[in-house]
Every structure is written in structure tokens, then in C-alpha cells.
Amino acid sequence: MISRFVVVPAIPTETGSMRNGSRFYCQTAPIGFNLYDNEEKLRLKTSYQTREEAESECLRVNMERFQGVLSERETIPIL
Template sequence: MNSRFVVVPAVPIETGSVRNGTRFYCETVSAGFNIYDNAEKLRSKVTYQTRAEADGECQRLNLEWVEPVLTLQRCRPRQRS
């Protein structure tokens, strides 16, 4: 089973551009990490500076999402075949 929330690199931030002949190349800086929701297909707007921070929040969100499902499974009586 895939996790609902996963950590992904944030979209880089453009810091300027460099000209090389007739072309311009943009310079970018890493912006940190976001959490991606696989069910909603959306990135969170919150950016975490370190992967460890993002991993911690991602684990918390996944547990929060899975916990009600596990509770329902424990409460249901098992059917005999």
C-alpha cells in the first residue's frame, strides 16, 4: 500500500539569469521540501527547510489518515466463512 503523503523537493526559486552567447539560463536555488498528497494530487503550500522536518510531518499526516481506518477494522466483528 502506498502512503497518502510523501516528501518531494520543493519547486526551485529563480534567483537571476546568466547570458551565454545568445541564450539566457536562469539560476535557481533549492527551496526545501514539500509534502505531496497522492489522493488529492496536490503539493502542500508549506515548505520545510530540511528533509527531516518534512519526513516528521509526513509521518504524522500518514498516521492521522490511517488511524481511523485501523480503528474501524478493530471494531468490526470478524465474519466466519
């Protein structure tokens, strides 16, 4: 089973550019990690500085979703 939320590296932000001869090089700064929603196919806005922080939040939101699915199944009457 694929988890709904997974940890992915964040997209670096551009901090400027420099020229070397005829080429321009983009300078970027890493910003950590994001959670990716596999159902909605998008990154969540919140960034985490370390993978451990992102992993713990990912586990928390996946468990919340799992608990919600279980509670929905318990409320559906079986005919």
C-alpha cells in the same frame, strides 16, 4: 499499501537570469522539501528546509489519516 502523503524535493524558485553569448540561463535557489498528496495529486504549500523535518511531518499526517480511518471503521455497525 501506498502512503497518502510522501516527501518530494521542492521546486526551485527562479532568482534571476544571466546571459552567456546568445543563451539565457536561469538562476534558481533550492527551497527544501514538500509533502505530496497521492490522493489529490498535488503538493502541499508548506516547505521544509530539511528532509528530516519533512519526513517527521509526513509520518504525522499519515498517522492522523490512519487513525481517522480506524475510528470511522469502529463507528460503522456490522450487520
